[in-house]
Amino acid sequence: MNGGSGKADTAWNGDRWWDGFLAVAPWALLLPAAALVLSQPSASGGGHAAVAGLTALTAAWMLLGYALPGQGGRPLLAGLHFAGLLALSSALMAHDPLFVMFTVALFFRAMVLPRQLVFAGVAATAIALYTAVMGFPGTDADKPFLEHLFVYVGVIAIQTVAVGGGLALAARTAEQHRERRLTVARLEAALEENAGLHAQLLTQAREAGVLDERQRMAREIHDTLAQGLTGIVTQIQAAQRVWETPEAARPHVDRALGLARESLTEARRSVQALRPGQLAESQLPEALGELTRRWGEENGVRPDLDVTGERVALSPAIEVALFRVAQEALTNVARHAGASRVGVTLSYSGDVVLLDVRDDGRGITGHNQHGFGLRSMSQRIRGIGGTVEIESREGEGTAVSATVPAIAVEAA
Numbered sequence: 001m002n003g004g005s006g007k008a009d010t011a012w013n014g015d016r017w018w019d020g021f022l023a024v025a026p027w028a029l030l031l032p033a034a035a036l037v038l039s040q041p042s043a044s045g046g047g048h049a050a051v052a053g054l055t056a057l058t059a060a061w062m063l064l065g066y067a068l069p070g071q072g073g074r075p076l077l078a079g080l081h082f083a084g085l086l087a088l089s090s091a092l093m094a095h096d097p098l099f100v101m102f103t104v105a106l107f108f109r110a111m112v113l114p115r116q117l118v119f120a121g122v123a124a125t126a127i128a129l130y131t132a133v134m135g136f137p138g139t140d141a142d143k144p145f146l147e148h149l150f151v152y153v154g155v156i157a158i159q160t161v162a163v164g165g166g167l168a169l170a171a172r173t174a175e176q177h178r179e180r181r182l183t184v185a186r187l188e189a190a191l192e193e194n195a196g197l198h199a200q201l202l203t204q205a206r207e208a209g210v211l212d213e214r215q216r217m218a219r220e221i222h223d224t225l226a227q228g229l230t231g232i233v234t235q236i237q238a239a240q241r242v243w244e245t246p247e248a249a250r251p252h253v254d255r256a257l258g259l260a261r262e263s264l265t266e267a268r269r270s271v272q273a274l275r276p277g278q279l280a281e282s283q284l285p286e287a288l289g290e291l292t293r294r295w296g297e298e299n300g301v302r303p304d305l306d307v308t309g310e311r312v313a314l315s316p317a318i319e320v321a322l323f324r325v326a327q328e329a330l331t332n333v334a335r336h337a338g339a340s341r342v343g344v345t346l347s348y349s350g351d352v353v354l355l356d357v358r359d360d361g362r363g364i365t366g367h368n369q370h371g372f373g374l375r376s377m378s379q380r381i382r383g384i385g386g387t388v389e390i391e392s393r394e395g396e397g398t399a400v401s402a403t404v405p406a407i408a409v410e411a412a
Contacts, residue, residue: 022112026062026085026105030055037096051095058088058102075114082106082113082121086128093132103129107163111170122164126156230335231259231298255298284319285311285346288326292344299334301342309348313409321380322346322355322402325388328377329357329400337361337398353406358399364392377402 034055038048065081085106092099103125110121130152134140137149239252279287285307296302314322326344333339339361347354374390377400381388386404 022108023066025108026102027059029105030058030099030102033092033096033098033101037098047095051092054088054092054095058085058092061085061088075117078113079117079120082109082117083124085109086124090128090132093128097132100129100132103132110164119160119164123156123160126159126163130155130159229263230331232256232263234298234334235259259298279316279319279323283311283313284322287319287323288344288346291323291327291330295330295334301340303330303342303344306343306345307348308345312348312353312406314353315407315409318353318384318404318407321384321386322353322404324380325355325377325400325402326357332364332374333357333359333361333398336364339397348406351406353404355402355404356399358397360397363394363396364390364398 034051037051061081061084065085086103089099089103089106093103106125107122110118110125113121134148134152134155137152138145140148235252235256239249239256242248242252282290288307289305292303292305330342330344333342337359339359342357342359345354345356345358347356378388381402381404384404386402389401389403390398391401392398
């Protein structure tokens, strides 16, 4: 960005220098010429007085031109001012040829005219200049008329085309410079704005990342520690009921100990964002089989697991999400449903995979309708482009259905 600013500053300084030159050149040629003419002896005092008066009038006319607003956008006003300067310079050249130098400055002065008047201004200046230097064709008895006319017209034409074309090209280049400067300024402003937006987006992304990680950890804690602790409490309560009979209490204590160890392992895996242990060395159908087996042992109701369709090795994210949905649904059945029959169905159906967990329990009622577990299931499945539907009627059981895209491991 600094490089762009340096180029823009250079172009701006160049424009200032050229504008300054256009403003100073007429004065640098008018005043010295007038001083030289007035310093020379004159046949009559009236000649010097006329030169001084014309010089003062020309200076005042130039100052008036600087004071008039917006000449470049007013062709008539700019043309009248230039015509006045040309008339005054012609009058000065009539008094002394030294003022030819001031008339040369009008070529540069024509550059400030509107584009459609540049060639007219250059042509008028060339006619006035070469008429004063050569004389009008036919006024010099020593030169043949045709020769004088040819030289007069040729010089004026060449001068007009050369100087006028150069001034037009310079004006066009200056305009392009101004447009480039404006474009660079706009680009720099856009870059600064984009830098601000980029910083804002980074902040938002960082905050979103923190929020996502918090939600992930909340889901993992719910799906591992909370469910594991629920199972442990259930087994210890069962052991307490038969505490007087060690042989009957021991299996419950052993299962509670096993659940505690598994929960600790799963908690460590969750912190490291690893897959659940059941999916570490097997695919989803086998993991669901192990999940339903253990759940049946802990709750006394063995779920019916049914896998249909042609099995596909799904991406880890999809398998983890479906496994956690099944885990959460079964936990809810154990805690709230009081069901006597539970069914888990995994269906591979072309482009999608469907998971259904159904029970014949009491259904979802009251505060259970808006629990964290249900929200966690929906968030997980939405995160992989799927949907979750929950159907429940009081006394008629609950059905949890998750549909996700069948993205294979290779595609993932």
